[in-house]
Amino acid sequence: MIQRIQQVAVIGSGVMGSGIAAHLANIGIPTLLLDIVPRELTDEEKKKGLTLEDKLVRNRLANNSIQALFKQKPAPLSRKQNAKLITAGNLEDNAAELSNCDWIIEVVVENLDVKKQVFTLIEKHRKPGSIVSSNTSGISVEAMKEGRSEEFQAKFLGTHFFNPPRYLKLLEVIPTSKTAPEVVEFMKEFGEDVLGKGVVLAKDTPNFIANRIGTYGLLVTVREMLESNLSVGEIDSLTGTLLGRPKSATFRTLDVVGLDTFIHVANNVYEKVEGEEKEVFSIPMFMHKMRENGWLGSKSGQGFFKKE
Ligand code: NAD
Numbered sequence: 001m002i003q004r005i006q007q008v009a010v011i012g013s014g015v016m017g018s019g020i021a022a023h024l025a026n027i028g029i030p031t032l033l034l035d036i037v038p039r040e041l042t043d044e045e046k047k048k049g050l051t052l053e054d055k056l057v058r059n060r061l062a063n064n065s066i067q068a069l070f071k072q073k074p075a076p077l078s079r080k081q082n083a084k085l086i087t088a089g090n091l092e093d094n095a096a097e098l099s100n101c102d103w104i105i106e107v108v109v110e111n112l113d114v115k116k117q118v119f120t121l122i123e124k125h126r127k128p129g130s131i132v133s134s135n136t137s138g139i140s141v142e143a144m145k146e147g148r149s150e151e152f153q154a155k156f157l158g159t160h161f162f163n164p165p166r167y168l169k170l171l172e173v174i175p176t177s178k179t180a181p182e183v184v185e186f187m188k189e190f191g192e193d194v195l196g197k198g199v200v201l202a203k204d205t206p207n208f209i210a211n212r213i214g215t216y217g218l219l220v221t222v223r224e225m226l227e228s229n230l231s232v233g234e235i236d237s238l239t240g241t242l243l244g245r246p247k248s249a250t251f252r253t254l255d256v257v258g259l260d261t262f263i264h265v266a267n268n269v270y271e272k273v274e275g276e277e278k279e280v281f282s283i284p285m286f287m288h289k290m291r292e293n294g295w296l297g298s299k300s301g302q303g304f305f306k307k308e
Contacts, residue, residue, distance in 0.1 A: 263283050
């Protein structure tokens, strides 16, 4: 049962939203990429005499992401296909466009309140029958559906892509207690046959499957580093090339993920567990300090490493 997906909207044009939109556009699905309006001008924009109302500024987040996408190599699946339309825009100005979309993917910051605000806006504009999903790394999808209409809830589920979405094969599909079985079935088939992913059905547990294991492994490694007085470089060698991984499973990965996002994701579990497990999922102080300094990783130009 493959329902026709003729247009998709991706809301949130950060690390993941831009990558998901690129993947969709590259396999030939017209994709609309939307984000919020920047509230401050950059130094460069000030020098150019631009204002917050200027279109170039209003669409900065989405435009920057698209420029970055065009620099990436196409994913193997998409080589045979021609990239189709991809447009960028401000969410508020383009919300009416959501009524033309068959699938709307929420990819905004890992925060339940922000995500719920986005779902309120989606519900106002979406057409009945359209699928709505969240790319959350581990917030309860059951909690996200609260307050929405029955029809919305039947079409709503988690679709968790991995970073970078063009290359990583895994797609976790997370139904809620109200997701219609045919929507889950559709997403499994569509994910595998059209998106080229390996789909795994996951239960709605904190951080689902892969991130529960991944966050655990990463934080245990960091603790071991601190206790054994090892350096970031040594850990990256030990968990990367020495294990036969092309890059690193630890700090370079964290730079790609984004430290702010990683802290939110670890907190998803921290808030739900007790005892020893809680200790494992607590974030070391130096990571909080890095976040305060804006050393978030590749997206801010500096994380554990400077952007190459
Ligand atoms: P990001 O910080 O790179 O981007 C988030 C984007 O959301 C920003 O561009 C921001 O402007 C936008 N945004 C915030 N509030 C908004 C609103 N109200 N309306 C519209 N846009 C809004 O974050 P990211 O890494 O792309 O993560 C997005 C989601 O994907 C999160 O739920 C995260 O947990 C999940 N995720 C992240 C990764 C990863 O490796 N970074 C992997 C899988 C899943």
